[in-house]
Amino acid sequence: MTAFILVAGAHTGGWIWREVAARLRESGARVDPVTLTGMGDPDRPADPGTDLETHIDDVLRLIDAADEAQVVLVGHCYGIHPVLGAADRRPERVARIVYLDAGMPQRGDQALTLVPDEAVRERLSRRADTDEDDWLTPPPALEEWQRWGSVAGIPPTALALLAENAVPQPVRTLTQPLRLTGAVSALPSTGVLCTGNGSSIAMVEGLVGLGDPRFQALTEPRVTFFELDTGHWPMLSRADEVAATLLRAAAGEGHRVAAAKNQLPGHLRPFLLDVPERRRxxxxxxxxxxxxxxPRDRPDAPSADVSDGLSAVLPxxxxxxxxxxxxxxxxxxxxxxxxxxxxxxxxxxxxxxxxxxxxxxxxxxxxxxxxxxxxxxxxxxxxxxxxxxxxxxxxxxxxxxxxxxxxxxxxxxxxxxxxxxxxxxxxxxxxxxxxxxxxxxxxxxxxxxxxxxxxxxxxxxxxxxxxxxxxxxxxxxxxxxxxxxxxxxxxxxxxxxxxxxxxxxxxxxxxxxxxxxxxxxxxxxxxxxx
Structure with missing residues (x-):
């Protein structure tokens, strides 16, 4: 049996996974939708000291309590930060990490970068370094959620519920740097990309093709990908597809990005016009x-189409x-x-x-x-x-x-x-x-x-x-x-x-x-x- 631990994004809790969790349980899986400390569970209220490590400890408790051999950690948006922190401390218990429309935070990164408003990011960063009583950041208003990610596909009633149930986020969960030892980097992982929010497998392949060393690990066999044609909150817009995708991810399925072998990446291939070298x-x-x-009569001069075409316009x-x-x-x-x-x-x-x-x-x-x-x-x-x-x-x-x-x-x-x-x-x-x-x-x-x-x-x-x-x-x-x-x-x-x-x-x-x-x-x- 597989145990899924589902960790939601900022300002939300375990309630957001209700439909996904029900479908996973129907398949026979154990499911723990997490409500992190201070995110709506009256038994675990936040205080000014609540930070990212607090949320990592929340996930660790669920990992340690799971009897199943396979524990699949699913992090959505902010949730990937506590997921990675917990997986790094219990790598032997984690079968796979699923990035559900989430970034790829590295050691030392802050979740603060997820906040869309630059002025708010700066204010929260300053607030974390002071002793101010104002240690919570309020959730977005109903009309502001689209700034945190595409709301494509979310029914109006579900969007209203998202705004209604959202709670303030402890500032230090967003500003405390992610602490990793590196153990998490060897674990199998799956990226579930929401195309309505601007992510796609083609975009990942393009980044890999540029030779960026940050993305070369995405070509390893342990890494798979899926796409969902929806916005940033697929658990509200496509619950059935999310559940089915998580089951397939747990089974090791998904698209694998291949590293280019023995051929130039697209951006390093020759230009389609034969043009001579110029003085540089x-x-x-x-x-x-x-x-x-x-001169134009040289064999390596610009093509007749280019030179003659210009002359026709500008003799x-x-x-x-x-x-x-x-x-x-x-x-x-x-x-x-x-x-x-x-x-x-x-x-x-x-x-x-x-x-x-x-x-x-x-x-x-x-x-x-x-x-x-x-x-x-x-x-x-x-x-x-x-x-x-x-x-x-x-x-x-x-x-x-x-x-x-x-x-x-x-x-x-x-x-x-x-x-x-x-x-x-x-x-x-x-x-x-x-x-x-x-x-x-x-x-x-x-x-x-x-x-x-x-x-x-x-x-x-x-x-x-x-x-x-x-x-x-x-x-x-x-x-x-x-x-x-x-x-x-x-x-x-x-x-x-x-x-x-x-x-x-x-x-x-x-x-x-x-x-x-x-x-x-x-x-x-x-x-x-x-």
Whole structure:
């Protein structure tokens, strides 16, 4: 017999598992839905000293009391913190850990990062270091729960019940760092990803493919994954599916993410256009690829489609002319771990784009910004602004003609430029962009909302390349952006790649993909050179 210990997220207790627990018991399993200390059980009230270790002890007591050979610990959202702490102390008793739409906290991490409001996070952090009497943080109001995670799929009555039954959370449970010895890292685990909250197996595979060392353990055979097409509280929206998934997870089932063997990951494969190397200058984290130096009749010159296509639009453009030239700055996505090699400015896709625009009469700029984690968008925005200033100050760049081109999760970084476009910014482009934070990206500041910023963009041209095979959680952000563009009559040109996937320029050499890239290049250069 399997024993399930179910640990809920912040402000909730064992009651939230009622329907899931009933279905698991029908299968013959033992189920302990945990109400942690101070979370609604009158027999275990909280006090100012209640902290994460208190909640870990709650889970330990249930593990120690279980007679079953197999104990499966299930942590939802905040609940994964006490689950990991307890499993690390009793690894021999734990058959599997299930991350139910939960993050991957490491030793020293605080659950405080789950709080969506930056100002509240700072206030709670300060409060934990004082002797204030105010040692509880109140639960969200009914209309605020969507800020803590997608409420997709929750019936209105269940959502009302969530708000009604929620209780204040002891502040120190959120601010005390997670203490781990490392024993938990060897235990079997299963991630149950809720696509409505912005997580998916495809996204995990993409992170693994980038070579980020933080995610390489996810390719081990002991790790499995499931997806649920719902929001952040699946126990309220899909109880039957949650119960069935937990049973399958306990049996070791699920999707396994394979590590790439003997082949380059997608982002390191060659660019789909054959473009020659250009003269490059490296300044700090910025690379500038300059026009000129290769006549069109050379075998390694830009493809006729690119050069002739530009000439058809701009017959006066002369790629071999002397500077100063306009510039296109290419902004990568992320998060990208700081130890990833090569860094994004040397990835074939970005280098290929930069060399392409250099062959068309502009300086192509690649850069490394420091979006290493979701909390780093502010710092990445500063890096981009600094890089743009450096580029515009270069003697071979026309400071009054610059375009910015954003990719993937870098799309959020377009918001600052859309909100207040300077006169020298001639165009903004975005390719398979993420244009709104995922519901579970709580650490992203509210200013990074391109759909909102677009209303202040005026007549700034936007060139958006949309892939037809985009992941659903990303595609919805693009549609939100396009709806905003329609409402405010923004100048947005959409280039569709019906069969294209995220990162298609280095994984697809079809005619459709080539035409899309060349079309986007012609459009951006048209705005820049006219």
């Amino acid at each position: 200058e490296r300044i700090g984290r910025v690379d500038l690829h300059f026009p000129g130096g290769l 006066d453009a002369v790629p071999e002319a002397e500077g100063p030239w306009p510039a296109v700055v290419f902004v990568h996505g992320g998060p990208v771990h700081p130890d990833t090699r090569p860094t994004p400015r040397d990835w074939p896709g970005f280098v290929g784009y930069a060399r392409s625009v250099a062959g068309m009469g502009a300086v192509g700029v690649t850069l490394d910004h420091r979006l290493h984690d979701l909390a780093d968008y502010g710092r990445a925005a500063e890096d981009i602004a600094e890089a743009v200033d450096l580029v515009r100050a270069h003697p071979l760049v026309d400071a009054d003609r610059v375009a910015l081109w954003f990719f993937s999760a870098g799309g959020l970084l377009s918001a600052d430029w859309l909100a207040a476009p300077p006169p020298w910014l001639r165009c903004v482009a975005a390719t398979y962009p993420i244009l709104a934070p995922m519901p579970n990206w709580r650490l992203v500041a509210s200013r990074f909302r391109p759909a909102v910023a677009l209303r202040s963009a005026g007549g700034l041209p936007v060139v958006l390349t949309r892939v037809g095979q985009e992941r659903g959680e990303i595609a919805v952000t693009v549609e939100e952006f396009l709806a905003a563009a329609k409402d405010c009559d923004a100048d947005v040109e959409v280039i569709d790649v019906p069969d294209g996937h995220h990162g298609f320029e280095t994984t697809d050499r079809s005619g459709q993909a080539r035409r899309a890239v060349e079309g986007a290049l012609r459009s951006v250069l048209g705005h820049l050179l006219s």
